[in-house]
Amino acid sequence: MVTALLVALGAAVGAPLRYLVDRAVQSAHRTRLPLGTLTVNVAGSFLLGALVGVPVAPALGALLGTGFCGALTTWSTCGYETLRLARTGARSVALANIVLSVTVGLGAAWLGFALARALAG
Template sequence: MPEAKPGLQLELLELLLVGAGAVPGALLRWQLALYLGDQNLLVNVLGAALLGFLSGLPAAPRRQLLLGIGFCGSVTTFSSWMLAAVKHLSAGDWAAALGLIGLTLGLGLGAAALGFNLGRRLKPPEPPQSPT
């Protein structure tokens, strides 16, 4: 994750990287919703796994902006997950609401941990050694 900067600063390259990742992420989220219906659990767990994987890789701030914050941030959906839980609660279905919350948290944490550990196992290629 890029280091926090004091105050609000919009660096053009950073802004473009986040936007370039967010657009395909949002479009993918929209298409998944059209074809799979309200699949917040699936989308959020897969997004957690991908973000975990990216975070486990060697540091690359531009990649994190593009794919982590931009793509994963727009393809996953906290607000839709909460709305689904509220709809269950408003219908009086506490078991479904608590099940959705618990299952998403448990699977999401597990997926993020798995992705993170997979990312950490990848090592960058060794630079070629010049003969001396």
Template sequence: MNWLMVVLGALAGAPLRYLTDRAVQVRHTTVFPWGTFGVNVTACALLGFLTGATTAATVPPALQHLVGPGLCATLSTYSTYSFETLRLAEAGAKFFAAANALVSVLAGLGAAYLAGALATALLG
């Protein structure tokens, strides 16, 4: 049953990532990859909330698998983040490459921490 929940979450997460990335990126004229940044931070927040909720209350394993390794793992994308960071550096946009590398990690960690704290406060 766990593998089925992971698959179902992935079926939602992968297209959601692609469509969200495209929808966000076409609205910006900058070279900064806002779409990838947005989906990665969102996935970190969702996973942080799930972790906090699991710590504070009983979350069914099926839901944990659906949201965690299913939805969040396919919503976020480390490979695209890495590729876009390297592409920015190679294109001479070194400031944006460094900003993407640093801000993405800090924002992801911050979102996960804050969402986990929120879940614990709401459910604990």
């Protein structure tokens, strides 16, 4: 029960932050590429990689990993935005979105992991 509450607490912070960051980034960059979603997914992937890179208590993992990062990142929105782009004829932008999201997201997770391991000694 405590773990579920920690997940909910992390999500209560991550979800509104996702919305605010997405809107701020997207409004600052007038492009068809959904940079707001890309930004939160890359940031969340980096943070989750860092959390995996150092030993954290299960409670902290539930709060930050499952709750916060789970609510901050939004791969379902990435999928929807990619489909929407493809269906409206912006196939090259859709392809760029999915390639960037996957490669930069994985790279950010790896970088977060490597940095955390290096700092942890």
